[in-house]
Amino acid sequence: MLSDQELDRYQRHIVLKEIGGQGQARLQSASVAVIGAGGLGNPCLQYLAAAGIGRATLIDDDTVGLSNLQRQTLFTTADIGRSKVQVAAERLAALNPHVVLNPVARRLTPDNAATLLAGHDIIADGCDTFATRALVNRSAVALGIPLVSAAIGPFEGQLGVFAGHLADQPCWACFAGAPADIPGNSCADIGVLGAVAGLIGSAQALEVLRLVTGFGEPQLGRLWLYEGLSLATRSIRVPKDPACPVCS
Secondary structure, three states, X not given: OOOHXXXXXXXXXXXXXXXXHHHHHHHHHOEEEEEOOOOOHHHHHHHHHHHXXXXXXXXXXXXXXXXXXXXXXXXXXXXXXXXXXXXXXXHHHHHOOOOEXXXXXXXXXXXXXXXXXXXXXXXXXXXXXXXXXXXXXXXXXXXXXXXXXXEXXXXXXXXXXXXXXXXXXXXXXXXXXXXHHOOOOOHXXXXXXXXXXHHHHHHHHHHHHHHHHOOOOOOEOEEXXXXXXXXXXXXXXXXXXXXXXXXX
């Protein structure tokens, strides 16, 4: 039930016929686990909190560094050395006190993934290693939770929405394969334009909101690709791999 204050806060959502009061109520009762409180997690969390998501679990064991501030806009110079999830939780609570925030300053591992991710409606993954992405995907399939996976490069980004636990839907591994097959580089190695992180992280929040409220066209099984040097975008459908070791 939305209070009078919440009705005022979310009125720009409520007047949208695709969302309305029912959609806002769904957001209020939804829970999301966000893996990574960095370049992608910052904008994703900001827009989810502003939109009135009911509960958000923030999972990241990292601390704020000076080089983060070029793209991670929840943090300030005074936060250097502090836990990213703790700082993020403070800023998000100030933005919207109606959101229940659960900061978890731990790295996701095979031993704790099921425990930390269980009970959420959606998982939003913005981590920075392929091994963790593969673990998140396996956990999402095993737990039966939709996954919104985002990644960025120097000037490009990609965003996929997966429900590999469903018989007719692919999982992240259906197109990405096994982590050992994929070379990876960090932002420190190859660089990244800060605004690209903001754009892709915001789009990640958009897809979480779409899954919760059901507005527009469903994007399950689709991969959106963005290239910032030319502002080119394209969307492709990912087929379910009948030989996928995770979801088939």
